[in-house]
Amino acid sequence: MPTLTSLQPAPVIDELARLLAAHYVFPELGQELADLVRDRLADGAYDVATAEELGRVVTADLQSRNGDPHLRLKYHADPVPEEQGSAVLAAMRRDFAASLGGVPRLELLDGGVAVLELTPNLFPLEWAAEPLGAALAVVSRARALILDLRRNRGGSPDTVAFVCGHLLDERTLLNTMHWREGDRREQSWSPAYVPGPRFGGEKPVYVLTGPRTFSAAEELAYDLQQLGRAVVVGETTGGGAHPREGWTLHPHLEATIPVGRSVNPVSGTNWEGTGVVPDLPCAADDALALAHERALASLEPSAQVPAGT
Known part of the structure; x- marks a missing residue:
């Protein structure tokens, strides 16, 4: 430099x-x-x-x-x-400490519908496994789950796979990374084992998105959508599918350069430039209410329970 x-x-x-x-x-x-x-x-x-x-x-x-x-x-x-x-990692460390490890909100709504907000990042799994695993274990008891990614800027594909592992019943191919260096291919799978109970692959899942949803957060929404595992609710996301690396070129300037591209096994493409397009489009601010409404409608009336019971 x-x-x-x-x-x-x-x-x-x-x-x-x-x-x-x-x-x-x-x-x-x-x-x-x-x-x-x-x-x-x-x-x-x-x-x-x-x-x-x-x-x-x-x-x-x-x-x-x-x-x-x-x-x-x-x-x-x-x-x-x-x-x-290192500039990105230093900023992420500060955000991790200030956001309860990236899980600042866990709430039970009426009807046994849990809301889990993941923000501001999907932090590296070696940091996030404990707080994220604990939160996912708690919501495993819910009858439906709403993942709020509206303010999530991205993060680690390993953490995406970790979350997906809790929402699927078996090991599943999520994505293939095509790296420029060495013309390498690297597959991402949901894990066969997760610590604690799974939410599983049958109960309703809704993912909230908005224009601030970006990068790895988009991958989480896109992977679940393409697998037919979740309904995406809100606004189209930012459209960044290329993983990047950073180089310091000046005391205050960092070059961030994409070094690979992702290919989804279902769609054969990714969300670069287009963003993740919601299944239920609405204003991002209205997405939680709409997802809760649809979750309640999807549950058997006899299965619905009030919040806090």
């Missing part, structure tokens, strides 16, 4: 171009974008006063070809650690 104490666009753009050509999930487009930012540098488009402005202008250029929302020159107000990906 260039050692920079003030804004010098040229070394930032030179390193960004190198990383795009070497790592972007689509090699031809990566080279095209590398050429684009070099040309824009030569034209003076990046002669700006602040790192924040440089990040904004370069990100607009990076997303001008295919709208990839994971592809950014991201500005951080606090200094970015030099270790690859």
